[in-house]
Amino acid sequence: MRVYLLFLFFLLIKAISAQTIISGTVNAQNDGALTGANIYLKGTYDGTSSDVNGRFSFKTQKSGNNTLMVEFIGYESFAKEVNLTGTEINLLIELKETFSRLDAVTITAGTFEAGDKKQANTITSLDMITTAGAAGDVFGALQTLPGTTTIGESGRLFVKGGDSEESQTYIDGALVHTPYISTAPNTATRGRFNPFMFKGTIFSTGGYSAEYGQALSSVLLLNTNDMPTQDQLDISVLSVGPEVAGTKLWGKGAITATLTYNNLQPYMNLVPQNFEWKKAPESASAAISLRQKTGKTGMLKLYASFDDGKFKLAQEDLTQEKMVDFALGNRNMFINTSYRTALNKNWVAATSASFTADADDVSFDGNQFDKALKGFHLKQTVSNELNEKVTFRGGGEWFSRSVEQSYQTVADTFVNQYDNNTFAAFAEAEIYASKRFVTRVGARVEHSSYLKKTNFAPRLTAAWKLNETSQFSMAWGWFHQNPNDDFLIYTNKLDYERADHYILSYQSAKSGRTLRTEVYLKDYRNLVKQNSNEFFVHEIYNNAGSGFAAGLDLFWRDKKSIKNGDYWISYSYLDTKRDYRNYPELAVPTFASKHNLAVVYKHWFGELRSLAGINYIYSSPRVYNNPNSEKFNSEKTLTYQSLDVSWSFLYRQNIIFYVAVTNVPGFKQEFGRRFSDQPGQDGLFKSSAIVPGSNRFYVIAILITLTQKGIENQLDKIQ
Amino acid sequence: MKTSFITLIITLIALTGFSQKPEYYQAMGESLGQYASCKTPEDFQALGNRFSMIANNEKEEWLPIYYHAHCYIIMSFMEPSDAKKKDSYLDVAEKSLKQLETMVPGEAEVFALQAMLYTARLVVNPMERGQQYSMLIGQSLGRASALDPSNPRAKLLKIQNNMGSANHFGKDPKEFCGQATDLLAGWETYTPKSQLHPAWGKDQAEELVRSCR
Numbered sequence: 001m002r003v004y005l006l007f008l009f010f011l012l013i014k015a016i017s018a019q020t021i022i023s024g025t026v027n028a029q030n031d032g033a034l035t036g037a038n039i040y041l042k043g044t045y046d047g048t049s050s051d052v053n054g055r056f057s058f059k060t061q062k063s064g065n066n067t068l069m070v071e072f073i074g075y076e077s078f079a080k081e082v083n084l085t086g087t088e089i090n091l092l093i094e095l096k097e098t099f100s101r102l103d104a105v106t107i108t109a110g111t112f113e114a115g116d117k118k119q120a121n122t123i124t125s126l127d128m129i130t131t132a133g134a135a136g137d138v139f140g141a142l143q144t145l146p147g148t149t150t151i152g153e154s155g156r157l158f159v160k161g162g163d164s165e166e167s168q169t170y171i172d173g174a175l176v177h178t179p180y181i182s183t184a185p186n187t188a189t190r191g192r193f194n195p196f197m198f199k200g201t202i203f204s205t206g207g208y209s210a211e212y213g214q215a216l217s218s219v220l221l222l223n224t225n226d227m228p229t230q231d232q233l234d235i236s237v238l239s240v241g242p243e244v245a246g247t248k249l250w251g252k253g254a255i256t257a258t259l260t261y262n263n264l265q266p267y268m269n270l271v272p273q274n275f276e277w278k279k280a281p282e283s284a285s286a287a288i289s290l291r292q293k294t295g296k297t298g299m300l301k302l303y304a305s306f307d308d309g310k311f312k313l314a315q316e317d318l319t320q321e322k323m324v325d326f327a328l329g330n331r332n333m334f335i336n337t338s339y340r341t342a343l344n345k346n347w348v349a350a351t352s353a354s355f356t357a358d359a360d361d362v363s364f365d366g367n368q369f370d371k372a373l374k375g376f377h378l379k380q381t382v383s384n385e386l387n388e389k390v391t392f393r394g395g396g397e398w399f400s401r402s403v404e405q406s407y408q409t410v411a412d413t414f415v416n417q418y419d420n421n422t423f424a425a426f427a428e429a430e431i432y433a434s435k436r437f438v439t440r441v442g443a444r445v446e447h448s449s450y451l452k453k454t455n456f457a458p459r460l461t462a463a464w465k466l467n468e469t470s471q472f473s474m475a476w477g478w479f480h481q482n483p484n485d486d487f488l489i490y491t492n493k494l495d496y497e498r499a500d501h502y503i504l505s506y507q508s509a510k511s512g513r514t515l516r517t518e519v520y521l522k523d524y525r526n527l528v529k530q531n532s533n534e535f536f537v538h539e540i541y542n543n544a545g546s547g548f549a550a551g552l553d554l555f556w557r558d559k560k561s562i563k564n565g566d567y568w569i570s571y572s573y574l575d576t577k578r579d580y581r582n583y584p585e586l587a588v589p590t591f592a593s594k595h596n597l598a599v600v601y602k603h604w605f606g607e608l609r610s611l612a613g614i615n616y617i618y619s620s621p622r623v624y625n626n627p628n629s630e631k632f633n634s635e636k637t638l639t640y641q642s643l644d645v646s647w648s649f650l651y652r653q654n655i656i657f658y659v660a661v662t663n664v665p666g667f668k669q670e671f672g673r674r675f676s677d678q679p680g681q682d683g684l685f686k687s688s689a690i691v692p693g694s695n696r697f698y699v700i701a702i703l704i705t706l707t708q709k710g711i712e713n714q715l716d717k718i719q
Numbered sequence: 720m721k722t723s724f725i726t727l728i729i730t731l732i733a734l735t736g737f738s739q740k741p742e743y744y745q746a747m748g749e750s751l752g753q754y755a756s757c758k759t760p761e762d763f764q765a766l767g768n769r770f771s772m773i774a775n776n777e778k779e780e781w782l783p784i785y786y787h788a789h790c791y792i793i794m795s796f797m798e799p800s801d802a803k804k805k806d807s808y809l810d811v812a813e814k815s816l817k818q819l820e821t822m823v824p825g826e827a828e829v830f831a832l833q834a835m836l837y838t839a840r841l842v843v844n845p846m847e848r849g850q851q852y853s854m855l856i857g858q859s860l861g862r863a864s865a866l867d868p869s870n871p872r873a874k875l876l877k878i879q880n881n882m883g884s885a886n887h888f889g890k891d892p893k894e895f896c897g898q899a900t901d902l903l904a905g906w907e908t909y910t911p912k913s914q915l916h917p918a919w920g921k922d923q924a925e926e927l928v929r930s931c932r
Contacts, residue, residue, distance in 0.1 A: 037768075049765035
């Protein structure tokens with residue numbers, strides 16, 4: 001009864017107070033009604049939400065001066081003084097969109113970003129690993145993206161009409177001097193790094209920021225994983241050898257140690273090979289990865305790896321018309337470290353450094369050819385978010401490179417070497433005019449101690465968001481790179497090579513579907529020319545070369561139309577010619593395919609606990625030079641085609657079986673012909689076809705993860 | 720009948736704290752009463768707005784922030800397809816949860832809700848987020864049950880997640896049916912600390928048991 005009385009008492013209070021009705025409409029500035037906006041009187045419990053038409057109305061007992069608040073996610077809060085007198089108040093309220101970089105326009109010209117954070121990513125880290133034909137190789141997976149050309153006899157990245165050495169790879173900001181493993185001439189290589197070391201990847205096929213120099217065509221930025229989350233032991237047994245990795249955590253740090261041994265001998269005994277191997281490729285490597293958190297925001301990362309590999313095969317010497325042995329031994333040490341910390345509320349500093357020592361010992365027909373490289377890179381960057389719309393970045397770099405090549409025949413020894421230190425500084429500002437328009441303006445200066453020359457490179461990018469789903473981007477810039485080692489060991493009377501990029505790109509992404517188109521023009525100048533075959537004479541080199549590359553890239557990704565299925569299609573059209581090195585004239589280079597197509601499909605079969613992948617790669621015929629022909633680079637290779645499949649089966653949550661086969665239909669693959677150095681007695685150069693090591697490649701693997709809980713798996717390791 | 724029952728509860732709740740913060744208890748009681756009538760994401764947004772308004776007035780109370788986050792997580796589950804929208808609702812919920820973590824660091828309900836948030840994140844894209852978020856869910860649930868081993872919401876989310884991942888990996892989710900039945904049977908034995916404290920979850924537990932039949 002008392003309860004009832006009190007309840008009445010409430011009602012009574014309500015009845016006797018003067019009531020004011022507040023009503024109105026909430027709209028977005030330059031846009032329609034906002035549904036669900038929160039409207040209330042500050043410091044009271046009186047309020048309501050706007051309906052589907054943005055309309056609202058509520059009553060209040062309060063009187064006198066009050067503040068009316070209107071709030072909605074993604075919009076700036078609105079406050080208005082109202083005087084409550086009992087007369088109805090009607091308001092038309094317009095909310096202004098807040099600026100948030102997360103959903104603001106991003107620069108996409110030339111850039112493919114892979115990470116797990118954002119929905120808008122065109123490809124993710126997982127894609128890097130689960131692409132069928134890539135067989136767990138980062139560079140292999142990137143060759144399914146537009147702007148790249150698959151060059152079967154190289155395996156390296158060739159981007160938008162650029163040579164492979166025009167692409168650079170960075171790990172946590174520091175340069176990787178030797179990203180690829182050493183292989184025999186005309187055989188495909190792979191990356192040195194395991195793709196699941198990386199949490200994010202940015203692949204820029206042009207127009208990149210002033211932070212990156214010494215690359216004419218592209219930069220690949222790999223960011224390693226942060227702190228592991230638990231102690232674990234990973235055991236992988238592949239058809240080419242075993243790998244064991246152990247992770248141990250402590251307070252604010254963690255260490256992972258990895259041992260890998262590969263030997264292709266047992267595999268090659270089973271699968272027919274096109275080469276005559278005297279000693280199958282064998283390699284052993286050890287790697288250590290260290291993570292340490294410091295203070296509130298600091299993170300120190302260290303990665304060190306040691307590799308030792310060797311092989312021997314018999315190749316036909318076309319000049320001498322006999323089989324000769326080609327043996328290679330490679331030792332590689334790589335250390336990469338980075339430290340990142342917030343200096344204060346606005347400034348963030350990042351230091352990264354890498355050191356590479358690489359030695360190739362090649363013996364060929366009794367001659368010894370050794371190449372040693374010592375590389376060092378140190379980079380310091382600072383960045384400051386001056387305000388929510390403007391970010392400044394700047395920094396300095398020191399690249400050191402020391403190369404020694406020695407050639408030893410029965411009679412003689414020739415040693416050539418050079419040391420170079422390149423110092424660079426860069427600065428750039430990223431400025432959002434609004435949520436829809438951003439520009440990035442930057443510049444870079446480099447000085448080489450060996451070339452004794454300085455270059456200046458301006459860069460400019462802008463992006464304009466048309467609506468929620470689509471945007472335009474453009475990029476322009478000058479890009480410089482030191483000439484190739486093979487020239488610098490003979491001369492320093494050379495200038496930087498240069499490429500100017502012009503890129504225009506359009507991207508539309510809507511709920512699981514992404515379309516990208518890009519047109520570009522690259523203008524090459526100052527390319528190194530070699531005017532005679534006497535490569536050891538320094539006077540024959542100059543920077544008189546030039547060239548161009550123009551093209552169209554298309555990318556379509558659809559994660560939505562097929563349930564549990566996901567596919568992407570990349571197509572690139574490339575038109576390019578250049579006059580460089582020993583080319584007699586402006587000609588299509590040997591690494592350019594006019595048409596490139598990649599179709600990648602993945603399907604998750606829940607009941608079978610399996611992820612299946614299939615992909616098809618097509619590259620139109622390339623040119624190669626036949627010295628028996630009058631015309632330079634006039635012969636055509638076969639079309640390149642490959643259809644690859646993979647199957648990953650989750651046996652237990654911590655045990656995965658994996659099988660992959662490349663070139664299932666057995667498309668004939670041939671990458672042109674190689675010719676003898678000297679013509680024979682009939683005046684003709686002898687030749688033989690360049691073919692891959694085998695017609696198909698098979699991978700079988702078992703991946704086991706052991707943890708205390710025993711449930712962690714290597715799903716993200718499926719290759 | 721049901722309405723008058725709810726009115727009675729609201730009044731009771733209002734009375735319990737009447738001496739100190741009558742408006743707070745009344746507003747909370749009314750808002751909690753609205754849960755049952757929320758059908759669409761818009762309804763939950765309006766309710767979330769209520770809780771946000773209450774939170775603005777009562778800076779020391781964590782429950783309005785808790786329910787605000789809860790409403791936005793539900794909105795994310797209700798959104799049919801737009802992944803960007805789902806994530807934007809969860810961004811709002813995550814902000815509230817971060818606030819709660821420092822406000823009431825020893826509250827099991829907060830970590831249980833955090834597990835629910837991570838589940839919602841995972842659901843947006845299980846293929847890509849599965850690995851990362853199933854681990855985070857495990858961590859949050861671990862913390863929740865360490866703080867309060869009998870918390871039924873932590874148990875509920877654990878069973879839901881186990882069944883979900885069993886489905887994903889092609890195993891039989893029925894192996895968790897026993898746990899679900901036990902949870903439902905013992906639901907009423909857990910007494911929330913006050914009438915304003917979280918009590919939700921019985922419907923979902925019933926649903927789990929139903930799915931087992």
